Amino acid sequence: MKAKKKITAILAGGAALALLAGCASAGGGDQADGKITLNVWTFGGMGLDEAFAQYQEENPNITLKVTNAGGADEQAQSLTTALAGGKGPDVAAIEIGYMAQFKAQPQNFIDLNTLGAEDIKDSFLDWRWEQGVAANGAVVGIPTDVGGLAMAYRTDLFAAAGLPTDRDEVSALWPTWDDFIKVGEDYKAATGKGMVDNVSNSIYNAVVRQGDEMYYGNDETDLVYDKNKQVRKAFDLALDAVPISSRTGSFSEEWNAGMNNGDFAVLAAPAWMTTYISQQAPSTTGKWDVAAVPEDAGNWGGSQLTIPAKSAHPEEAFAFIQWLMSPEQQLAIFQAHGNFPSTPELYDSADIQDFTSEFFSDAPVGPIYAKSVKAIKPIYEGPQQRIIDTAIQNVINQVENGEEPAAGAWDAALKNVTTALKG
Template identity: 40%
Template sequence: MSVTKRRLRQAAAVALVAVTALGAAAACGEAKPEAGAKPDKLIVDTFGEFGYEDLVKQYETANNIKIELRKTGDLGDYRNKLVRYLATGKGAGDVVALEEGIINEFKLNPANWVDLGQYASAGKSGEYLSWKWELGKTTDGKVIGFPTDVGSLAACYRRDLFEQAGMPFERDAVSASWPTWDKFIEVGLQYKAKTGKGMVDSLTSVTNAVLFQHTGDLFYDKDDNLYNPAVKPADRKPTDLIAANSPAVKAAWDTSVKIHNAGIAAKTATWSPEWSAGFKQGTFAVTMCPSWMLGIVKANSGDANSGKWDVAAVPGGSGNWGGSWLAVPAQSKYQSEAAKLADFLTNATSQVTAFKKSGPLPTNKTALASTDFTGYTNPYFNNAPTAKVFGESVKNIQPVHLGPRHGSVKEKAFEAALNALMSGQLNADEAWAKFLNDVPSQGAF
């Protein structure tokens, strides 16, 4: 080997090691900006459709700040990302959305979150539905989330398909045809007789609606017990689970089984690819619509189906499915700026703008009362007076206590069992047993 070649190699080796060392040093020594420094960019993490696109642009120009909106479609994926950010201490957005099914789990560790109480604009705590505001607080009174929306319930239906089936298709007539779930099944049987197809998308769509039309415990009791506290841990049987004795869970289950037996479900599991495609293809004619679902129905159905969907009253009375808060993770470098942004995104005017864009229903009382909101009709949904439909039922919503891992129990135990029933993998008794069997592992915290 020639000398020059060796020199070259020597230099290359030294350079390589130096670069590696430098990289390691750089990874450790990331400088923290001073408190109150002007942020280069704020990141907002949301899932589903929050309708923040225009609001963010508006805030950018008004405050000369860059904002990045990161959207994740599916709540489950979103939660996993958030967990990863919190576990590693970096990566989270400066403002993140927390849904009602997951917020309680995150509330268990208040250290991960900034107390927004200190940054809230004057009088903010009194502006919202009081139960909604309270749910955004930890047990020791720290405000970790500003309320965004509630998932007030309605039923989305395809007027064109109802019309083709020779059934009443105007929204008032449809609402009147299904005051109860039993009547809903009758309508479904009619639709099936005329078209040979299932009317409602899935069992879990109905289940989620029924679950929140009742008050009382769901999967946990008020003290977050999974089992009846009177039973000693050694003697616990599946029948001692709070879930096994909850009237709401029982009602939701029984209604679903009835619908399954009547054969009026199109058997497209909610959130599955068949479901998403089914919106365009008209596989089903009805899906239960919490307010935030409007944006998802629209996104899945596409512009070609504009005007074909309409919004009617939900069978069985008002209830709440979903709804979120905006929180600021303690790892954010620009906490006060982030809190200001969260404050802005949840104020009365912003909530109305977001509602018009994607459907999340305001929780701000001023927003709910404003004529800008109440007069709104949704052009995509055949000019349905969505504000009126959802806004009226919002006052009747009773807060339901959801335990720390409510979302996980609901999705991985309850809905999985119902989907297994729907697809014919299990019969009703087997599915119920499977549900109870899975509750303890999914609900433990």
């Protein structure tokens, strides 16, 4: 009896330890037959599913274990947790808004130059490549797509408001942002509705990216958000545009419904956004078109593919990334999902130049985004970029929702940034 008690006791204690040991040994994991498992962390909207399936088929010795975190924010948070715990997948996608924050700590990632990144550098847009390079010169990430800017608009709603519907005529309506706001006023007078979805998405995000710099000058110590005229211009234009806004927050339920129901007629659309619209509002096929953005070109969006330092298979991971972001694959991703390639050799090819979108009334989205992307001026993005951006855009949203007065909003935004940078 005594012995039995002792054994049970030992078993109970042992079970607890086994549980702990189990936690420690989870992860890693190659199969016994010599196959290699690559853990790949992505998020929604990257349009890579078919490419993953194809790679899997062509490389039977590799098993891709893809985890889609959902949003870019969730992805960044889980990657932070993993890296802080000294772990990480073999390939991790990082959205451009977070890239500067992660590459400020390049020791968490493999310098891809050691795996041959130098050889593929020339196939990418220079400035897009630089977004993945750390201050110490380490190549932390390989670029995925590029945003570019254009305006998606509803031809049926424009016709109902007595506005032109042809994409060239629409582009001609708004050579400047002030003209754009005037068109919005006409639209509102005719329909009683706001023309744009919201001002932080369609005005601020677009305008702020049209300058030579954003919140930083040339390096991470050179904060210019308070002096940069383009930031102030974007901010003021956004506030001026509040009357023509339908006050529908980006990526909210109202936003998705609004695309279907015609609650707004225009939204700023980087290439990847066109996919989002067509997925959210399939019932509006043929009712959309794409016009030029007022004033200048700018980039909004894109990601980098990185290899965390703890990856067990960096060579295989790099070979995979190299294949995935090759011009051929990027073209296939664009054709299937609309994410625009970051490899300029494609831009003048017939595949891009002849590419039209049925959803967008057969608009030549290929040449439209190619032209827009070619005109982009590089902008230096610093580690606190996203934090500054949130602090400023929060104030714009508050003014738009009537929670804050427009007078003094800029000072409130600056104060918000100061608090955010301190904390």
